[in-house]
Amino acid sequence: MITSSSSPPPTLLSTPTKPSHTLSQRVHIPSHVYTHPSALLLELSPTLQELRQILPLVLKTGLYNEHLFQTKLISLFTKHGALADAVLVFNPIEPKIDALYHTMLKGYAKFSSLEDSLLFFRRMKLDSVRNVVYNFTYLLKCCGDNFELRRGREIHGQVIVNGFGGNVFAMTSVVNMYAKCRRIDDAKKMFDRMPERDLVAWNAIVAGFAQNGRAVRALELVLEMQEHGQQPDSITVVTVLPACADIGGLRIGRSIHGYVVRGALGSLVAVCTALMNMYSKCGMVGVARLIFDRMRERNVVTWNSMIDGYAESGDSEEAIKLFEKMMGEGFEPTDVTIMGALQACADLGDLRRGRFVHELAKETGLEADVSIRNSLIAMYSKCKEVDIAVKVFKNTKGRTLVSWNAMILGYAQNGHANEALNLFCKMCQEDVTPDSFTMVSVVSAVAELSILRQAKWAHGLAIRSCLGRNVFVVTALVDMYAKCSGVHIARKLFDMMDVRHVMTWNAMIDGYGTHGLAKSALELFEKMLRGDVKPNGVTFLCVLSACGHTGLVDEGLHYFNSMKHDHGLEPGLDHYGSMVDILGRAGRLYEAWNFIQSMPVEPGISVYGAMLGACKIHKNVELGEKAAERLFKLEPNEGGYHVLLANIYATASMWDKVAHVRKLMKRKGLQKTPGCSLVELGNEIHTFYSGSTTHPQSKRIYAKLLELGDEIKAAGYVPDSNSIHDVEDDVREQLLNSHSEKLAIAFGLINTSAGTPIHIRKNLRVCGDCHSATKYISLVTKREIIVRDMQRFHHFKDGICSCGDYW
DNA sequence: TTAGGGTTAG
Known part of the structure; x- marks a missing residue:
């Protein structure tokens, strides 16, 4: 019998895997007790390297024939994922006891492919090994993880044939397998047929519903399990919290938080992480942060979840800060970390830090991961580096639909509408089926082209793809028709919708506004206020711009003020810019200037840009100069503002000042964006630049x-x-x-x-x-x-x- | 040697 020493030196056991110590340094071996020094090592959680060192020694000694030792050795190798070494030990052993096979199968199921595991399982049958219940649980888990429904069903059949149909372990595995293969109804059927259901079985079915998008059902089952006398434990909590987040169920989430406190589960990392995640998903990222800060112990999921919470709530700066802090504390980033960090960089348009995260992905060997590559495509596109995004896309092996979507969106967002549409066609040629994300990108690309004929094509495409009723797609269609001068078609589509998102209302209001139909825009806005969908900041931007397009100054002021007073929305820089635009274009320049002076936030480019434009229209040199001075500081390299100022001087016949601005532009190497107009004829788009004769x-x-x-x-x-x-x-x-x-x-x-x-x-x-x-x-x-x-x-x-x- | 359930992600 091999046992570990009764009182081993504690320091050795607390750091059993430190490779700098040799075997003899790590433990004092009383040779009279143990038949072989290697035997003792196996009790000390040896490293793979150490195991490999003793392997040749072991093969020579008589100890090799001890069953316990053999099985332990194989178990240790398989625990390290070193299947080849395990096979090396396994093959020459004769006769083999069943436990050897069971241990090998566990290793295969955990570290090798499902195919290899099944091959070994077949060999076990040929070798007449008696099946034990955990043979099936290993294989079922493997099927679930690989979404192998067909294989899963086969194993399920064998579970029954082998007489384990009433075994709670085996049947829980079956339930789990069906749930993972997205067959939640089959999972529930099997669950209902179980002769007894313990806590783990209940947790499995709750998780099944939660992970299959059936949040409400998952929550109902938690109540049911209590009626059946099962007290939810920490795993139940961790399982249902994401379901709360899915349905924005803050109230239920809070009651689960109460349960956690009452049950003293609040010290568990996974529980706190799940709570944190629920709060940030329900829009309470501040509460999430409080929990995060109070946690005594955090794991990588905790960090990832908090980073993502900030990125999703729009505080990308904080997301990046936290990411940097996480790296500073020595945590190894996972794919989810990198994805969250890249999303934050993308939202900030921060190319420098985006590149840094890309480098980190390379160093950690995560760069080849397709999800990471999709995030890279999105990040480079958002940072306006479409060429780099294309490079990443082209060098991506095993592209998914998400990869195509990211690239098509990247093109569409950077004004490359034709490239977006061409890539979409290529995607279809490769038999990738578009989803709502693809369609939204395609539709917005067509909106940029502003060609009604193309708009109708895109609409037909959406219908043929069975996405003609998807709220996001139809919202994009409404926006597209409005931008292709089909504002009445847009309204027809809008009226036909069963469900409208706030973005849908925004698109329609903005559509009216850009066509100068301010009255229709405001009527629609008032209709929106009478309904269930609450306006957001963007809605007010659309309303204000509609007022601006038609000179409705008083209405503009009214809506601007009601934004905060009636709707609790704090105006942002763009709202102030819109207000300056409304006042300025109406010729109330000094009022606009005073409005800027009274702003509670630092005025930005949009504000002074609106002011400068208004000064051009109303020929005001004095205020124009003031606005330009601020603009040149904020955006020194924008040629357009210089041209505006020069034109203001020209209108006032101040030619020396005109010459001065022109010289300044020349010195800085600035140019105004050249004017460009498109017109479609037949199936071709003709492009004209100012003064072109080509x-x-x-x-x-x-x-x-x-x-x-x-x-x-x-x-x-x-x-x-x-x-x-x-x-x-x-x-x-x-x-x-x-x-x-x-x-x-x-x-x-x-x-x-x-x-x-x-x-x-x-x-x-x-x-x-x-x-x-x-x-x-x-x-x-x-x-x-x-x-x-x-x-x-x-x-x-x-x-x-x-x-x-x-x- | 010796079984089943959970958290982050476009």
């Missing part, structure tokens, strides 16, 4: 513009060349006449038949001269011209624009 029809286009120029002048058009001064009059006109939207309009007129409306998409705001010219063009050509610029839609018809010259 289009095959260029000559005809410029000739058409000359001809149109005469016609509209006769009708009353006067060129507005305020911002151009240092050239002759005819050159001024030429420069104005080569603006991208004019080129696009002329091209549209040449290539379409009389009466056809012309749709133009422009990347910047329409300039004053183009706006005036387009009105006259719509009059003399009797054409409807619809221009979607950066801010809104302009519907030109019979010499009038839908914006009422207010934009």
Whole structure:
């Protein structure tokens, strides 16, 4: 009989795996008690290295034939996952007792594939090994972990045949296997058939429902188990807390918290972690943090959960801080850690730290993991590094639907609508079935193209993919139709929806706003207030921008004030920016400036940008200079603001100041984003840049513009060349006449038949001269011209624009 | 040698 020493040196046992000590240093071996020194080592949780060192020794000695020693050795090797070494010991043993097989099977099930485990299991039958119940529990667990329903059913059959159908261990494993294979109803059937159900069995079925998205049922079962005399334990608690989080059941979550306190379960790491997770999922990340801070012991799941809690609640800065703290405390990051950190970097657009986390993923060997790669694609895309995202995507082995979705979204979010659609087609060619995430990205890519025909294609696609009723997809469709000048189709879709998300309302209100239909936007908003869906910060941005597009100053002020007073929403920088825009565009510049001075938060780019734009419209040099000064500090390298200031000076004929700004821009190497307009003809999109002559029809286009120029002048058009001064009059006109939207309009007129409306998409705001010219063009050509610029839609018809010259 | 249930994730 081999036993460990009755009183071994305590320091040795507390650090049994320290490799720097040799065997003889670690324990004093009284040779008269033990037949072989190796025997003792096996009792000391040896390292794999140590086991391998004694293996040759063991093979030579007589001890080798002791059953207990053999089984122990195999068990230790398999515990380390060293199956090959275990096989080395196992194969030459003759005769083999059953326990050897059982131990080997355990090793296979834990560390090898299901196939290998089943192969070994078959060999056991050939070798006439008697089956014990835990042979089946190992294999069932393996089936569940690998979602192998077919194999799982086979093993289930064998459990019955072998007479274990009434065994609570075996049947709990069967229940668990069906639940893991997403057959929760089969799991429940088996559970109901069990002759006796103990706490573990109840926990298994509760977990099954919780993990299959049946949160309410899981919670009901917790009540049922108590009616059957089973007291929920810490594992029950840890199992149902995620179910509470799923349904946002803060009240139930709190009552479970009470149960934890009463049952003194609050010192368990897993329990605290699950509680923390529940609170942050229910929007109480502060409470989660309190629990986190009070925990005496934390594991990697605790950290991951807290990091993710912050990332999900929008406090990405805190998520990163915590991640850095976790690394500082020496925790080894897992895939979930890296994913959480990458998401936080993505939300912050923090490329520097994003790269750092990527490096860390490389160092920890997690970089090849497909989930990590998906997060990397998302992070680089959010940081506007689409090329790097593409590289990661292309080098990803075993791409999942999530990988495709991340890349398609990455393209769509960075203005590469065509690439997004091309990648979507490629995905379909590879027989990957799109889901609602894919469809939302595809639909928003089409929205950016602003082509109604494409919009209808995307809509059809959504219906054919059986996603035509998914609330997120339909919300994207509403947004898309509004952006493709189909605002009435958008409303029809909106009215047909059974369930609407706050984003759905926002999309529709914003759609009305950008079309200058402020009255419809506000009516819809009031309707929303009468319903169940509460407005959020974005809703108010949409409402304010709708007011801004039509000059509804008093309404704007009213809604701005009601945001905090009636809805408890704190206005953000963008809301202040919108308010400055409303006041400024209405010409109430000093009021706007005072509004900025009274802001409780530090004004940002959106605020001063709105101010500067308003000063341009209303020709105010004094305030324009003040706003520009702040903007140049906040965003020194944005060419657009410099151009705005220069134009303000030009309007006031302050040419030396104009020259000064231009020089400043030259010194900094700044350029204004070039104007660009798109028009679709047939199946092709034609792109025009200001002054470009590269289009095959260029000559005809410029000739058409000359001809149109005469016609509209006769009708009353006067060129507005305020911002151009240092050239002759005819050159001024030429420069104005080569603006991208004019080129696009002329091209549209040449290539379409009389009466056809012309749709133009422009990347910047329409300039004053183009706006005036387009009105006259719509009059003399009797054409409807619809221009979607950066801010809104302009519907030109019979010499009038839908914006009422207010934009 | 000697069985079954749990927490983080687009």
